[in-house]
Amino acid sequence: MSAPGTTKLLEVRDLAVAFETRGGMIHAVNGVSYALETGETLGIVGESGSGKSVHVLAMLGLIPKPPGRIARGEVVFQGRDLLALPDKALRKVRGGEIGFVFQDPMSSLNPAMTVAAQIVEPLRIHLGLAGAAARRRARELLDLVRIPDAGSRLDQYPHEFSGGQRQRVMIAIAIACKPKLLIADEATTALDVTIQAEIIALVRELKREIGMAIIWITHDLGVVAGIADTVQVMYAGRILERGPVDDIFSDPRSAYTLGLLRSLPDLGVRDVRRLRLQPIEGTPPDMRLPPAGDPFAPRNRYATPRCFLEAPPLSQAPGAAPGHLVAAWYDLPGQLARERPTP
Amino acid sequence: MSGAEAAPATVTAARSAPVAAEPGPLREIWFRLRARPSAVVGLVIVLALVGMAVFADWIAPYDPSATNWGAVRTAPSLAHPFGTDEVGRDLLSRIIHGARASLAAGLTSVALAVTLGLPLGLLAGYAGGVIDGAIMRLTDALLAIPFLILAIALAAFLGPSLTNAMVAIGLSATSIFVRLSRAQVQAITAEEFIEAARAVGNPPWRIALRHILPNIVPAILVQATLTIAAAIIAEASLSFLGLGQQPPAPSWGSMLNVAKNFLDQAPWMAIWPGVSIFLAVLSFNLLGDGLRDALDPRQRN
Numbered sequence: 256m257s258a259p260g261t262t263k264l265l266e267v268r269d270l271a272v273a274f275e276t277r278g279g280m281i282h283a284v285n286g287v288s289y290a291l292e293t294g295e296t297l298g299i300v301g302e303s304g305s306g307k308s309v310h311v312l313a314m315l316g317l318i319p320k321p322p323g324r325i326a327r328g329e330v331v332f333q334g335r336d337l338l339a340l341p342d343k344a345l346r347k348v349r350g351g352e353i354g355f356v357f358q359d360p361m362s363s364l365n366p367a368m369t370v371a372a373q374i375v376e377p378l379r380i381h382l383g384l385a386g387a388a389a390r391r392r393a394r395e396l397l398d399l400v401r402i403p404d405a406g407s408r409l410d411q412y413p414h415e416f417s418g419g420q421r422q423r424v425m426i427a428i429a430i431a432c433k434p435k436l437l438i439a440d441e442a443t444t445a446l447d448v449t450i451q452a453e454i455i456a457l458v459r460e461l462k463r464e465i466g467m468a469i470i471w472i473t474h475d476l477g478v479v480a481g482i483a484d485t486v487q488v489m490y491a492g493r494i495l496e497r498g499p500v501d502d503i504f505s506d507p508r509s510a511y512t513l514g515l516l517r518s519l520p521d522l523g524v525r526d527v528r529r530l531r532l533q534p535i536e537g538t539p540p541d542m543r544l545p546p547a548g549d550p551f552a553p554r555n556r557y558a559t560p561r562c563f564l565e566a567p568p569l570s571q572a573p574g575a576a577p578g579h580l581v582a583a584w585y586d587l588p589g590q591l592a593r594e595r596p597t598p
Numbered sequence: 599m600s601g602a603e604a605a606p607a608t609v610t611a612a613r614s615a616p617v618a619a620e621p622g623p624l625r626e627i628w629f630r631l632r633a634r635p636s637a638v639v640g641l642v643i644v645l646a647l648v649g650m651a652v653f654a655d656w657i658a659p660y661d662p663s664a665t666n667w668g669a670v671r672t673a674p675s676l677a678h679p680f681g682t683d684e685v686g687r688d689l690l691s692r693i694i695h696g697a698r699a700s701l702a703a704g705l706t707s708v709a710l711a712v713t714l715g716l717p718l719g720l721l722a723g724y725a726g727g728v729i730d731g732a733i734m735r736l737t738d739a740l741l742a743i744p745f746l747i748l749a750i751a752l753a754a755f756l757g758p759s760l761t762n763a764m765v766a767i768g769l770s771a772t773s774i775f776v777r778l779s780r781a782q783v784q785a786i787t788a789e790e791f792i793e794a795a796r797a798v799g800n801p802p803w804r805i806a807l808r809h810i811l812p813n814i815v816p817a818i819l820v821q822a823t824l825t826i827a828a829a830i831i832a833e834a835s836l837s838f839l840g841l842g843q844q845p846p847a848p849s850w851g852s853m854l855n856v857a858k859n860f861l862d863q864a865p866w867m868a869i870w871p872g873v874s875i876f877l878a879v880l881s882f883n884l885l886g887d888g889l890r891d892a893l894d895p896r897q898r899n
Binding site for chain 1: 789790791793794795796797798799800801808809812813
């Protein structure tokens with residue numbers, strides 16, 4: 256892992272996103288705040304509907320409005336609030352300073368355009384490259400993402416590429432303008448495990464070469480362990496826990512994080528390994544009526560009465576490594592110790 | 599293979615030599631179309647009709663408007679293979695020249711309908727909101743009137759001539775293309791690659807023209823081919839009613855109109871234009887169906 260820099264690249268402050276539907280207002284993201292440093296890799300973990308994808312799409316103005324609406328908050332990227340930028344200025348950021356890789360490589364490339372034409376797009380939009388120069392750069396990018404025989408594959412169409420290769424092309428498009436930040440939204444979820452490992456290895460190499468920060472969104476803790484410096488666990492549109500990757504895995508402070516770790520088959524992390532594989536009981540809350548208290552409280556056996564009444568703030572976990580934050584009223588290590596007295 | 603360095607280029611060339619070099623989408627469509635006998639039959643007849651229309655002056659044995667009072671309503675013979683009409687004009691020559699009116703009406707009116715309908719549909723589907731509402735209510739109103747009735751009404755309003763018939767047919771068919779292209783745009787806009795195109799920083803107009811438009815062309819092409827068939831019938835109907843091609847210029851529809859008075863004495867006068875209309879409509883329908891199958895994205899491997 257390269258050491259994270261010290262300057263703040265991105266700062267999300269109290270971001271809230273809602274969707275107006277026939278069934279009522281869906282509060283998808285409810286006050287998310289965090290910062291990302293230059294060159295840092297942040298893994299965001301959470302289940303479907305936790306707001307992890309929606310909040311990054313909202314940052315870049317990629318949610319449809321209506322029905323989507325940014326209720327409040329700021330997203331400061333390199334000193335500018337992205338949410339306040341006019342559309343034209345925001346387009347300069349998208350694909351230029353911030354690259355985006357989507358989940359499904361089979362459907363995120365345009366079937367009617369050659370691969371070269373699609374790689375050239377960000378080069379033309381952001382760098383003003385055209386013609387032979389753009390083509391040369393497109394070829395370099397295909398080489399960079401390790402697609403063999405790049406020169407002859409430029410003029411092929413997406414359907415002539417395999418799933419893993421298409422995701423490599425998507426990554427080539429995302430890093431075409433040497434972005435400061437790469438956002439990967441479930442970028443390996445649709446790929447099989449060996450291809451997943453290849454893509455992750457590729458992204459780590461590219462990160463070393465380009466020096467970009469990464470936000471890696473996934474529901475797979477194994478993937479996060481392999482790539483992230485910092486992990487952030489999201490649930491019901493909130494951050495429940497955040498900290499350095501090793502601390503999150505060895506010393507989870509949120510009952511939800513613990514639940515996620517316990518539902519993993521074999522992670523190889525010593526402290527969690529002895530625990531039985533067990534699912535998290537219950538279902539996530541109805542986001543039309545987000546609970547007033549800790550959103551995980553109804554599924555949390557360690558919840559205290561206060562958890563149901565008042566939402567806990569995200570703050571330094573007592574006795575944990577510095578920068579390990581948790582939103583919980585209960586004391587998870589204490590509860591666990593009481594549950595299983597040491598022999 | 600351009601731009602590749604010498605060594606890898608030769609390797610690639612050797613490996614991919616037996617296969618088609620650059621299997622672009624058009625080539626692929628052609629391969630799939632060729633595998634469908636009915637589509638090939640349709641294409642052959644269409645090409646034959648187009649050839650007939652283009653080279654009518656050279657292949658027609660007689661002047662289609664030259665009357666011959668010595669050979670009125672003669673049955674098919676060696677001199678007149680299709681027979682002659684009520685003023686002794688050669689029916690074969692009139693059928694050959696009539697292909698011009700039919701094809702011109704079919705192609706021109708559909709071209710007009712696509713030229714008007716596609717941009718409107720693109721705008722409605724992509725912009726949405728009030729613009730979409732306004733365009734679509736107008737389209738709904740036009741679609742509520744049966745195609746042929748609307749064409750007849752418009753042609754009657756514009757006055758009888760082949761050009762006006764084409765305009766009337768084109769305007770009547772426009773709503774089909776507005777509706778189709780809007781639906782296609784909406785379907786494509788929901789695709790993930792459009793979101794990916796936005797994430798790269800494409801402005802809206804570029805997404806509409808470079809990312810959405812090429813993906814709706816296949817559906818428009820299929821519909822256009824099928825609508826040509828409908829437009830040929832419409833032209834024949836308008837000419838039958840005297841609202842299309844004006845005498846003495848030949849048109850299959852107006853030939854049928856005259857022939858109906860002589861059905862018992864000279865049935866050949868009705869048979870040949872009838873068969874011609876039938877073949878023209880059939881061939882465009884066969885071709886359109888074949889194209890639809892060949893362009894079906896679900897059959898992509």
